[in-house]
Amino acid sequence: MSTKIKILLVEDDRNITNFISTTLEGNDYKVTTALTGREGVSLAASFCPDVILLDLGLPDIDGYEVLRQVRAWSRVPIIIISARTKESEKVTALDLGADDYITKPFGTAELMARIRTSLRHSRPATPDHIYRALNLEINFEKRQVRLSGEDIHLTQIEYQLLTLLAENSGRVLTYGHIMNTIWGPYMDAGNQILRVNMANIRRKIEKNPAQPQYVFTEIGIGYRMLENENV
Amino acid sequence: MNQRLRNLPLWKQHLYSLLFSITCMGVATGIALLYYEIVPENSYNIPLIFLLAIIIVSRYTVGYWHGLACCLFSVIWFNYRFTYPYFNLNFTLTGYPITFMVMAAIAVFTCAMTSHLAMQMDVIREREKQLAEVEMEKMRANLLRAVSHDLRTPLTGIIGNSSLILERGDLLTPEEKRTLIAHINEDSNWLLNMVENLLSITRIKGDNFSITTTEEPVEEVIAEALEKIKRRYPDTIVHAKIPEEFILLPMDAILIEQVTINLIGNAIEHSGSRDPIDLIVSATPETVSFTVRDYGVGIPQKKMENLFDGMPVSTSQTSDTHKGMGIGLSICKTIITAHQGTLIGRNHAEGAEFTFTLPRKQQTSERT
Secondary structure, rough: OOOEEEEEOOOOHHHHHHHHHHHHHHOOOOEEEOOHHHHHHHHHOOOOOOOEEEEEOOOOHHHHHHHHHOOOOOOOOOEEEEEOHHHHHHHHHHHHOOOOOEEEOOHHHHHHHHHHHHHHHHOOOOOEEEEEOOEEEEEOOOOOOOOOEEEEEOHHHHHHHHHHHHHHHOOOOEEHHHHHHHHOOOOOOOOOHHHHHHHHHHHOOOOOOOOOEEEEOOOEEEEEOOOOOOO | OOHHHOOHHHHHHHHHHHHHHHHHHHHHHHHHHHHHHHHHOOOOOOHHHHHHHHHHHHOOOOOOOOHHHHHHHHHHHHHHHOOOOOOOOOOOOOOOOHHHHHHHHHHHHHHHHHHHHHHHHHHHHHHHHHHHHHHHHHHHHHHHHHHHHHHHHHHHHHHHHHHHHHHHHHHHHHHHHHHHHHHHHHHHHHHHHHHHHHHHHHOOOOOOEEEEOOOEHHHHHHHHHHHHHHHHOOOOOOOEEOOOOEEEEEEEHHHHHHHHHHHHHHHHHHHHOOEEEEEEEEEEEEEEEEEOOOOOOOOHHHOOOOOOOOOOOOOOOOOOOOOOOOOHHHHHHHHHHHOOEEEEEEEEEEEEEEEEEEOOOOOOOOOO
């Protein structure tokens, strides 16, 4: 029996499916391709993939619809592959339950990294107690943040914000998701309070806020933290 | 007539004019009565008070009629109240028709001058609007021309190289094939960059070049631009210096990011130098300036004049002819103009530098 990780690719352009599946198979994944949205939904049920790569522009039903239908019963990681460049569309996909997105065109290295990140987050069997990347270390049990061995003092909100990003390191979290998690659903629509807190965090952990090493901005979408090396 | 009033419907303009006329006449009468109380023996100055009121009314009301009506009212009222016999009309006074005619003439002249002035203002405003439209049309035409030129060249390369591999693949050595494929890859990446630029332009809406701005932290925009630059040019070093304070600036962040990427990309590809590039952000209470400074050959003097016109760079200056900074800079200019900012390019002692400046408070998007 094959123990290869299974990937379902829902994408209608044959050139792209060809290139992606060749790449993935070369990296020892088992790939199945669906050319339409309906086929994608039914294969998601029968093939039991470990990761789904989903294109938003499909010929029969909208990518969002596929996302909704699969999310209705499955928590399998879904990575959106999209040629749509509007931030609002990416945010919609993420808020509908997609784990990550990658914009066409993309390099193979980027795709592989995203797949690895998604796979890791889909297996919460071993909860991380420590986040470690470059010189930054967060100890979730001791509630301690250290940079090059020095303690960093964060406010309550800043700590919550940083740990939320660290627990989801490598994935983009939308402004809306972060606002909801930290400040609750009754906060008014603006996200300036989030921006200001992030600016404060950056001043505490980054050498140069204009060239951050740990927390990256995806303009119009949200924040992404450097991948945890401690796995 | 002030501008605000002129934008109202006509009947409202007349209503305001009427109220204004009545007020003026009332005030004039009041002053005249007061004056008459104090110095009853000298009534020669009273017509002057009414004259002044008529001029004011003529200047600040629509059309001739309000001024003329006030004129008629003044003459009759003056006759009735301030000349002997009091509280009686007597049109047989010596010189009375002269008084009336002079006052009427002044009212007519003032009205004519005022409306002429207003008309001229309208003409000037209209001309300015047309000029702005021509300017935008020119920008668009330049952009299209630059696009067709700049897109064609890399496409030729891609088609040529790939056909060569398809048709004569068996005869080529692996190294030769690799070189051809590398060229295809390079050209496609350049095309991608161009497409991204063109896409960004679609965010600028319609004929009046308006954009949707939100308050964005400057450091985040810079950080993401630098992240993308690092991905595209992994070997290049950019030193970024931004103010310590947290700056929120109204902008379309994606567009400003694109401008930053274009300027840094140009500095990398056209400076002819591998020295680190400086990106310096500085803030004043009214504006925030972004400067990209390279330490290379500088901008050729003959390019200075139409730097932002979308013309391709002269082929003698650069090794790869198709990588013109044409479209890039012209798009930057368009974006910064839409933000009501300024973009300038100049040479400093050791290379070239481009600075764009954005206002911290966005004026109303309406252009007048």
